[in-house]
Amino acid sequence: xxxxxxxYLYFGVSLLIIxxxxxxxxxxxxxxxxxxxxxxxxxxxxxxxxxxPEEVIALYKGFxxxxxxxxxxxxxxxxxxxKSMDEATxxxxxxxxxxxFGSKAEVVQFSNVGPSVGKEVAQRAAxxxxxxxxxxxxxxxxxxxxxPHAVRYGTAAIIAMLHDVAVTVGIEAIFGHFLHWEADxxxxxxxxxxxxxxxxxxxxxxxxIRENSRRYRRLPYxxxxxxxxxxxxxxxxxxxxTVMLTLFTLALFGGVTTRHFVIILLxxxxxxxxxxxxxxxxxxxxxxxxxWRCWLKGKLTCKGKEAAAA
Amino acid sequence: xxxxxxxLLPVLLLIALAIYIDLPATTRVVIPNPFGNxxxxxxxxxxxxxxxxxxxxxxxxxxxxxxxxxxxDAMQTARAIVEKRVNGLGVSxxxxxxxxNCRIVVELPGERDPEHALExxxxxGVLEFVDLGTTYLPPGTEVQTxxxxxxxxxxxxxxxxxxxxxxxxxxxxxxxxKASPTPAKIWHTVMTGAELKTVxxxxxxxxxxxxxxxxxxxxxxxxxxxxxxxxxxxxxxxxLDGKVISAPRVQSPITDGHGVITGNxxxxxxxxxxIQMRYGSLPIPLKVVQSRTIGPTLGEDSLRKSMHAGIIAxxxxxxxxxxxxxxPGIVADLALIAYALLSFAIxxxxxxxxxxxxxxxxxxSIGMAVDAxxxxxxxxxxxxxxxxxxxxxxxxxxxxxxxxxxxxxxSTLITTAILFWFGNAYxxxxxxxxxxxxxxxxxxxxxxxxxxxxxxxxxVLDAVDFSxxxxxxxx
Numbered sequence: 001x002x003x004x005x006x007x008y009l010y011f012g013v014s015l016l017i018i019x020x021x022x023x024x025x026x027x028x029x030x031x032x033x034x035x036x037x038x039x040x041x042x043x044x045x046x047x048x049x050x051x052x053p054e055e056v057i058a059l060y061k062g063f064x065x066x067x068x069x070x071x072x073x074x075x076x077x078x079x080x081x082x083k084s085m086d087e088a089t090x091x092x093x094x095x096x097x098x099x100x101f102g103s104k105a106e107v108v109q110f111s112n113v114g115p116s117v118g119k120e121v122a123q124r125a126a127x128x129x130x131x132x133x134x135x136x137x138x139x140x141x142x143x144x145x146x147x148p149h150a151v152r153y154g155t156a157a158i159i160a161m162l163h164d165v166a167v168t169v170g171i172e173a174i175f176g177h178f179l180h181w182e183a184d185x186x187x188x189x190x191x192x193x194x195x196x197x198x199x200x201x202x203x204x205x206x207x208x209i210r211e212n213s214r215r216y217r218r219l220p221y222x223x224x225x226x227x228x229x230x231x232x233x234x235x236x237x238x239x240x241x242t243v244m245l246t247l248f249t250l251a252l253f254g255g256v257t258t259r260h261f262v263i264i265l266l267x268x269x270x271x272x273x274x275x276x277x278x279x280x281x282x283x284x285x286x287x288x289x290x291x292w293r294c295w296l297k298g299k300l301t302c303k304g305k306e307a308a309a310a
Numbered sequence: 311x312x313x314x315x316x317x318l319l320p321v322l323l324l325i326a327l328a329i330y331i332d333l334p335a336t337t338r339v340v341i342p343n344p345f346g347n348x349x350x351x352x353x354x355x356x357x358x359x360x361x362x363x364x365x366x367x368x369x370x371x372x373x374x375x376x377x378x379x380x381x382x383d384a385m386q387t388a389r390a391i392v393e394k395r396v397n398g399l400g401v402s403x404x405x406x407x408x409x410x411n412c413r414i415v416v417e418l419p420g421e422r423d424p425e426h427a428l429e430x431x432x433x434x435g436v437l438e439f440v441d442l443g444t445t446y447l448p449p450g451t452e453v454q455t456x457x458x459x460x461x462x463x464x465x466x467x468x469x470x471x472x473x474x475x476x477x478x479x480x481x482x483x484x485x486x487x488k489a490s491p492t493p494a495k496i497w498h499t500v501m502t503g504a505e506l507k508t509v510x511x512x513x514x515x516x517x518x519x520x521x522x523x524x525x526x527x528x529x530x531x532x533x534x535x536x537x538x539x540x541x542x543x544x545x546x547x548x549x550l551d552g553k554v555i556s557a558p559r560v561q562s563p564i565t566d567g568h569g570v571i572t573g574n575x576x577x578x579x580x581x582x583x584x585i586q587m588r589y590g591s592l593p594i595p596l597k598v599v600q601s602r603t604i605g606p607t608l609g610e611d612s613l614r615k616s617m618h619a620g621i622i623a624x625x626x627x628x629x630x631x632x633x634x635x636x637x638p639g640i641v642a643d644l645a646l647i648a649y650a651l652l653s654f655a656i657x658x659x660x661x662x663x664x665x666x667x668x669x670x671x672x673x674x675s676i677g678m679a680v681d682a683x684x685x686x687x688x689x690x691x692x693x694x695x696x697x698x699x700x701x702x703x704x705x706x707x708x709x710x711x712x713x714x715x716x717x718x719x720x721s722t723l724i725t726t727a728i729l730f731w732f733g734n735a736y737x738x739x740x741x742x743x744x745x746x747x748x749x750x751x752x753x754x755x756x757x758x759x760x761x762x763x764x765x766x767x768x769x770v771l772d773a774v775d776f777s778x779x780x781x782x783x784x785x
Contacts, residue, residue: 086428086598110601117600125732128732132724185741189729189745192732193725196722196726200678239681242680249619250620
């Protein structure tokens with residue numbers, strides 16, 4: 001099986017997924033949850049039918065609370081997002097709603113995040129992602145210190161990881177626009193887990209390259225890398241299968257609360273396996289052949305003389 | 311491991327212990343002392359459910375003053391006081407923890423009335439003894455003090471009460487509390503409730519009312535003695551959370567650190583005030599910056615559904631492994647069950663609070679536990695195909711798969727450590743729960759997938775000769 005030879009085809013597939021996501025991100029942005037922006041979220045269940053959004057917004061206005069957005073979910077339940085408010089105000093609001101809409105109401109969940117905390121969380125979150133990337137790059141460079149160009153492996157793993165982050169964030173932006181999903185602290189957790197898994201997968205392939213390069217010193221680098229990918233393919237697919245099966249069951253039976261989290265994990269982990277097979281190792285070849293010199297000449301790969309020169 | 315079989319018995323004993331701890335009836339592990347009454351070892355174990363699984367309230371409290379000025383000691387004291395108040399609410403498994411340098415996370419699982427709970431915690435605000443000079447302020451008046459307004463750096467010196475002294479009669483004539491808080495005036499705080507040692511409700515001398523007797527710490531007694539001897543005849547405001555609760559006149563110098571607050575107290579109102587003084591003497595003011603309330607139905611629903619999902623996921627993985635890898639797969643399944651038993655025991659022992667993301671993290675770590683086995687078995691099959699004899703192929707599979715298992719898991723542990731740090735910094739117990747279960751899962755899975763599977767497999771192979779039946783190994 002020749003994976004390395006078709007590397008530009010696989011890079012293309014990646015771009016096909018990433019570019020629409022990035023366009024969505026540029027157009028609509030990533031809808032951030034109150035975890036990062038500050039504000040209140042009140043999910044409330046009405047015994048009788050849920051009120052119309054406009055009425056709820058008007059009621060909030062009466063309490064002097066602005067930036068209200070109402071989302072109607074199934075089963076007579078609404079989710080109201082607004083400016084930050086405390087529990088006392090929330091209780092009064094719920095009482096007012098019960099009176100006005102003539103239906104008993106039950107608070108399913110209520111969250112309130114002060115604006116300064118939200119900002120701080122967002123900053124720390126960015127820091128956490130950057131820190132993980134650096135820590136992993138350092139570790140891989142250390143783990144592969146015996147192999148020539150150890151830093152290439154670390155960089156390739158980080159590029160594959162960024163690929164997965166781009167895929168996940170892009171898809172989240174698309175879902176955010178069409179399904180009203182919001183990136184919350186759990187989304188960040190999913191993202192960091194995906195980073196961990198992505199690197200996990202890349203390492204398994206790289207480890208095989210490391211081992212094979214000691215065994216078969218004569219083999220051309222391309223053949224060696226391709227051979228290593230094929231050798232680890234069974235494992236990659238099987239592991240992928242078990243993790244995907246687990247996540248699928250969680251998505252199907254795990255309830256609404258974690259569905260967003262699980263679906264994001266599912267997408268990211270699939271992307272992680274894809275990128276470790278079809279991106280991370282091929283990047284090593286691109287680097288080895290320094291193919292970017294040929295891109296300038298309008299070609300993807302350097303064949304014949306140019307390859308020999310490289 | 312030269313002879314993996316030697317470890318079979320200890321491993322089985324360990325699993326038996328885990329099963330014992332896992333039993334729902336087990337709430338404590340005790341090693342009795344044969345020579346005395348006091349047990350040699352005692353540890354309570356319990357499965358803790360997080361807020362998202364049983365409903366409840368979580369709040370993040372922050373010092374209401376610049377963070378740099380808050381000392382660690384003061385935060386520790388504040389935490390202890392909040393904890394006392396929270397325990398007073400009668401919530402079992404309540405948790406009060408320091409997060410960051412000036413924040414406290416409070417979790418009240420099962421609490422159904424968030425407003426009341428937060429109000430109770432918040433009301434136990436700062437008690438201050440304020441130098442009011444000659445100004446009488448009626449109870450309920452809101453005042454600004456230099457202690458609460460740390461940013462304002464113009465404190466009134468204690469010894470020289472401000473000259474603009476309004477005659478008491480005049481000030482009494484215009485007491486409209488709440489409606490007109492004394493504007494702009496910042497009073498000096500002589501000391502805070504932190505210096506209170508004991509607070510008691512006692513009947514007053516006339517016998518038909520109550521008063522509050524208090525005793526001060528040595529430091530407090532000194533401050534108080536100093537202040538009262540210089541300010542006889544002046545008014546000392548007792549201020550709780552910025553509101554005057556009592557404004558007695560200093561009758562005579564109090565040098566022994568004992569004082570009495572008189573007022574129109576009934577037994578109930580005296581008790582309330584005493585409790586606020588006792589538990590409410592927070593060394594620093596706190597404000598709620600973040601809170602989360604989960605209703606009981608959502609929690610129950612989530613718990614039931616995620617349990618179902620978890621069980622289905624485990625069954626799916628077990629069948630996949632058995633069908634695809636045959637004999638080693640079944641052995642790996644046994645190790646996987648051991649993994650689940652051990653992790654659950656550890657979660658109960660530590661205890662790790664179960665949250666929804668925590669369960670997701672646990673299920674994910676099962677996936678990773680299986681991954682280690684898949685790596686080993688794929689490797690083992692390769693070595694078998696290369697013509698190595700069975701036992702040799704098994705050992706080769708293990709030793710050759712190990713570096714990638716090690717590196718991959720270390721990188722996952724790096725991520726979980728960063729996640730934990732991130733969650734810890736702002737009291738996001740959900741993120742923390744996920745990181746902790748995933749990290750514990752990775753560590754336990756390294757042990758079960760790598761060590762236990764190998765011990766089991768060698769034990770099975772020793773009992774039966776499978777070399778003629780490589781089919782059983784999925785070849």
